[in-house]
Amino acid sequence: MSRERWMALLFVLGSSCFLIGPFPGYVELVGPGADAVTFFVGSILFTAGGAMQVWLSLDGPRSAQWVAGVQSAGTLFFNATTFRAMDTLLTNPDYDRLVWRPDALGSICFLVSGVIGYVASPRRGWRPLRGGHAWWEPSVNLLGCVFFGISAVAGYVVPDHGSMLDLAAANWNTALGAACFLACGVATLRTGHSSKSHRRRPLRALERKILTPKG
Numbered sequence: 001m002s003r004e005r006w007m008a009l010l011f012v013l014g015s016s017c018f019l020i021g022p023f024p025g026y027v028e029l030v031g032p033g034a035d036a037v038t039f040f041v042g043s044i045l046f047t048a049g050g051a052m053q054v055w056l057s058l059d060g061p062r063s064a065q066w067v068a069g070v071q072s073a074g075t076l077f078f079n080a081t082t083f084r085a086m087d088t089l090l091t092n093p094d095y096d097r098l099v100w101r102p103d104a105l106g107s108i109c110f111l112v113s114g115v116i117g118y119v120a121s122p123r124r125g126w127r128p129l130r131g132g133h134a135w136w137e138p139s140v141n142l143l144g145c146v147f148f149g150i151s152a153v154a155g156y157v158v159p160d161h162g163s164m165l166d167l168a169a170a171n172w173n174t175a176l177g178a179a180c181f182l183a184c185g186v187a188t189l190r191t192g193h194s195s196k197s198h199r200r201r202p203l204r205a206l207e208r209k210i211l212t213p214k215g
Contacts, residue, residue: 004188005192007056009185010048011188012186014044014181017038017039017041018174018177021035022174044079054068067116070112071110074107081100084102090157100152110148111145111149114146115142118141137187140184141180144177150169151169154170155170
């Protein structure tokens with residue numbers, strides 16, 4: 001199996017954990033402890049996939065390495081938040097510092113990498129250019145990053161109440177974001193080629209535009 005398929009498999013498995021973890025029926029079936037472990041395992045799989053993505057980007061332009069590196073940093077923040085969530089209650093006064101803050105930072109990293117990847121993808125104006133290989137993946141990946149960002153905002157615990165701003169919104173947006181990442185991972189697993197493989201020329205153009213002094 002190719003390196004890209006291995007990377008895709010890790011993202012597929014990690015996304016699956018984040019897809020099923022938020023559903024109340026799953027929590028009732030396995031219990032809160034096992035549910036928290038599911039999220040942690042998913043984050044580890046994301047980190048492994050992110051590490052492979054960094055490896056695959058090493059022979060590409062510097063901007064491609066930034067995309068992979070920032071996303072990979074985000075997965076490390078998710079490792080921290082899911083690990084601490086296994087034994088930190090919502091009523092803990094340090095919950096936001098221990099659990100929510102790394103979740104928010106991880107979501108920001110994902111958003112940054114998603115935006116850079118989308119800007120570097122083939123587009124007509126701001127819309128994706130249809131018809132190319134995996135033309136839809138950058139936009140779906142960015143959408144997943146947006147869902148994760150919304151989930152992080154909704155997951156903030158109000159200290160005075162000891163409850164999340166909107167638990168349902170946090171859960172639904174986590175699941176929707178995971179579904180977006182799962183779709184991209186399955187596509188790469190099926191074809192053996194990620195949209196990132198075909199972004200090198202646009203990424204180099206973006207890199208030249210950023211690094212070339214004006215005037």
